[in-house]
Amino acid sequence: MLQPGHGHRVPDARDLALNLSFVLHERADSRAVQRAVRASQSHARMRHRFRPELGIPATVNGERPTGVTRWLTATIGLPHLLADALNTSPDSLMLVDADTTEFQPCQFFRAPAQLSLPDASASRVAVAALILRPDRRSSHLVTIGAYAWPLDRDRVMREVERLIQAHTGQWMPSHTLWTAPAESLLGDEVY
Secondary structure (H helix, E strand, O other): OOOOOOOOOOOOHHHHHHHHHHHHOOOOOOHHHHHHHHHHHHHHHHHHHOOHHHOOOEEEOOOOOOOOOEEEEOOEOOHHHHHHHHOOOHHHEEEOOOOOOOOEEEEEOOEEEEEOOOOOOOOEEEEEEEEEOOOOOOEEEEEEEEEEOOOOHHHHHHHHHHHHHHOHHHEOOOOOOOOOOHHHHOHHHOO
């Protein structure tokens, strides 16, 4: 579940570089990954300014799915405001990249990662994120799906990957999701 105030820690640069090496399909020490690390850390530091009582205006893409039993998201954008934007309980949200003790192995960005995923009781899931817009004064609510869980698990995880790829500079997982950087686990695919 998404804990109140979760994600207010600035992620460690080494952890971010390892994680971003998979998203960008680059070596963890590459310039592209280092730029993304700086962008993510900058976003992590400034997101504290956005609180629910400020009423950050949000635009919405399309219709929200109905009957969702669990919303999957990542520590991307403004996760601490997502429940309010969705008009749902924080208990219905789940961070796939949460730093918990209950991990499940899952293919994520083409390599096995340790993720926080729902159990089979979350029969209908959707993917969502509240993304800070470039003006840094408004946000955009992204909702994707509704999918049968766990039947559509691979499809759901691809949607989470696409969301992270589209907003890499706002992704701020607080721990490593893989055991080694992309250049180690994906071999010749990363130069």
